[in-house]
Amino acid sequence: MKISLAIVALALAVPAVSFAQDSTAVEKYPNTFSSGSANVSRFTQESKRFNDWSISAGAGVPLVQSADLTSIKNGNGKNLFGYSAYVSIDKAITHAFGLKLQYDRGETRQGWFNTKNAAPANASLYQQVGARTQYDAISLIGDLNISNLFRRVDNKSPYRWALHGYAGIGTLAYRAYQKDEMGQRLMTEIKPFKLNALFGQAGAGLKYKVNRRLDIEGRLVYVITGDDEFDGGGAQYSDINRREDQISDNFFNATLGVTLKLGKHESHLMWHDPLQEIYYKLDVLANKNQDIEVCKKGDLDNDGVCDDWDRQLDTPAGARVDGAGVALDTDLDGVIDLYDKCVTVPGPVENAGCPTGPVTTGPVTDDTRTLEGIEFDLNSDRILPSNTPILNNAVNYINSSSGTYTVVGATDTRGTDAYNQKLSERRANNVKDYLIKNGVESGKLNSIGKGKKDLKYPECEPATKCPEWKNRANRRVYFEAK
Numbered sequence: 001m002k003i004s005l006a007i008v009a010l011a012l013a014v015p016a017v018s019f020a021q022d023s024t025a026v027e028k029y030p031n032t033f034s035s036g037s038a039n040v041s042r043f044t045q046e047s048k049r050f051n052d053w054s055i056s057a058g059a060g061v062p063l064v065q066s067a068d069l070t071s072i073k074n075g076n077g078k079n080l081f082g083y084s085a086y087v088s089i090d091k092a093i094t095h096a097f098g099l100k101l102q103y104d105r106g107e108t109r110q111g112w113f114n115t116k117n118a119a120p121a122n123a124s125l126y127q128q129v130g131a132r133t134q135y136d137a138i139s140l141i142g143d144l145n146i147s148n149l150f151r152r153v154d155n156k157s158p159y160r161w162a163l164h165g166y167a168g169i170g171t172l173a174y175r176a177y178q179k180d181e182m183g184q185r186l187m188t189e190i191k192p193f194k195l196n197a198l199f200g201q202a203g204a205g206l207k208y209k210v211n212r213r214l215d216i217e218g219r220l221v222y223v224i225t226g227d228d229e230f231d232g233g234g235a236q237y238s239d240i241n242r243r244e245d246q247i248s249d250n251f252f253n254a255t256l257g258v259t260l261k262l263g264k265h266e267s268h269l270m271w272h273d274p275l276q277e278i279y280y281k282l283d284v285l286a287n288k289n290q291d292i293e294v295c296k297k298g299d300l301d302n303d304g305v306c307d308d309w310d311r312q313l314d315t316p317a318g319a320r321v322d323g324a325g326v327a328l329d330t331d332l333d334g335v336i337d338l339y340d341k342c343v344t345v346p347g348p349v350e351n352a353g354c355p356t357g358p359v360t361t362g363p364v365t366d367d368t369r370t371l372e373g374i375e376f377d378l379n380s381d382r383i384l385p386s387n388t389p390i391l392n393n394a395v396n397y398i399n400s401s402s403g404t405y406t407v408v409g410a411t412d413t414r415g416t417d418a419y420n421q422k423l424s425e426r427r428a429n430n431v432k433d434y435l436i437k438n439g440v441e442s443g444k445l446n447s448i449g450k451g452k453k454d455l456k457y458p459e460c461e462p463a464t465k466c467p468e469w470k471n472r473a474n475r476r477v478y479f480e481a482k
Contacts, residue, residue, distance in 0.1 A: 049267075050267045054092075055087070056087070057085075058219070058256055066246055076243060082108040085105055088101060095145065096149045104138075106135055108231075109130075131187075131232030139201065141166050147163045172190070173190055174188075176230060202221065203219060206218050215261070228247045229241070233249075305323070309324065316339075331343060331347075332374070375387070377475075407435075410474060414462075420452045424451045425447070456473050457473060
């Protein structure tokens with residue numbers, strides 16, 4: 001019977017141990033019931049970052065406490081000490097709860113003398129007999145990590161002590177012997193896996209973490225056999241078994257054991273600080289950090305703007321540029337400030353950006369045929385904040401004139417004719433609306449769009465033939481006097 005229990009325990013233990021190794025691979029799968037992300041980690045053997053299997057073994061002393069024959073000097077016996085041993089396979093479900101499949105074997109000694117010694121004369125007459133019970137048990141035990149349940153895990157400080165609570169049920173097989181002056185005899189034998197072989201146990205243990213592999217534990221468990229014949233008192237209604245009214249012989253089992261934690265990770269789940277998940281993820285992110293390479297493509301024209309976002313890669317040496325690397329043209333006359341001899345006054349390219357006639361300082365007359373306007377971003381009709389000063393000057397310019405003006409919109413050569421025509425009309429209308437809102441009489445303004453048929457730089461057909469600053473100059477709105 002004892003051999004068969006050991007075989008059963010070993011058969012249950014082997015497949016459990018075979019799953020004790022794990023890895024850090026993470027499997028992704030869509031979860032429509034997740035709280036937001038459909039790309040989450042499945043909780044499987046492959047996704048673990050901690051160990052959750054272990055093997056425990058220990059030995060101790062069982063003391064029959066509640067019975068007709070006891071191991072404690074209390075009127076039903078003297079202080080007698082037996083022995084016990086256990087081995088278990090442990091699985092941590094969470095950092096605060098786990099399960100144990102445990103095999104126990106031991107012998108309790110109870111009554112008035114040790115059965116290894118000679119019986120006193122008239123022992124049976126005064127019911128001062130000795131008894132011993134050899135038992136084997138298999139049980140499933142719940143393991144509550146009380147320390148992890150209530151511990152504040154708010155720092156990285158390691159901790160080594162943990163209080164555990166245990167409760168479980170199982171099957172108990174035993175042989176109870178009784179001895180008096182007439183000798184020793186078998187009183188009761190219970191086979192395992194019978195209805196009357198069920199028992200329960202509950203208790204507590206204090207664990208100390210020696211290292212990542214080994215724990216030491218002191219445990220005190222109270223075993224409820226549910227059987228009135230476990231103490232060796234004989235049949236239920238024998239003289240000895242009528243000493244006490246209880247129908248269950250119960251005993252304490254005090255043990256000292258060790259736990260070997262299995263797996264390749266540094267942390268075991270029962271010693272796992274939940275904040276370690278955050279530390280782990282931070283370490284993973286730290287390992288993925290990459291140095292940002294600034295100006296990967298260099299700055300070929302040496303204008304101080306990296307070629308990665310330089311919109312004018314051939315800026316002449318010495319020219320001032322804006323944030324996009326485009327050479328500045330303050331008066332928007334098509335001559336960049338580097339070559340413009342009249343930076344603030346528009347003039348033709350042939351005259352180095354200066355007016356061909358005298359500069360008008362008074363009110364504008366109808367003889368002035370053209371007002372330079374503003375430029376736009378690619379595929380955009382939005383008036384840029386940097387252009388509002390120019391338009392505000394145009395308000396004063398037009399209001400001081402007695403003539404009327406046409407607001408002309410134009411584009412560069414990218415895109416179709418139909419698209420560019422509509423884009424140029426939107427640009428012209430936006431500028432016209434801005435001028436009217438800022439004080440120009442609506443009767444003085446008209447707006448038309450010329451699409452890509454009115455290029456300031458006709459050689460930019462297609463756009464790839466020209467530097468970007470010329471294409472930008474083609475994307476414009478300007479004014480014509482009628």
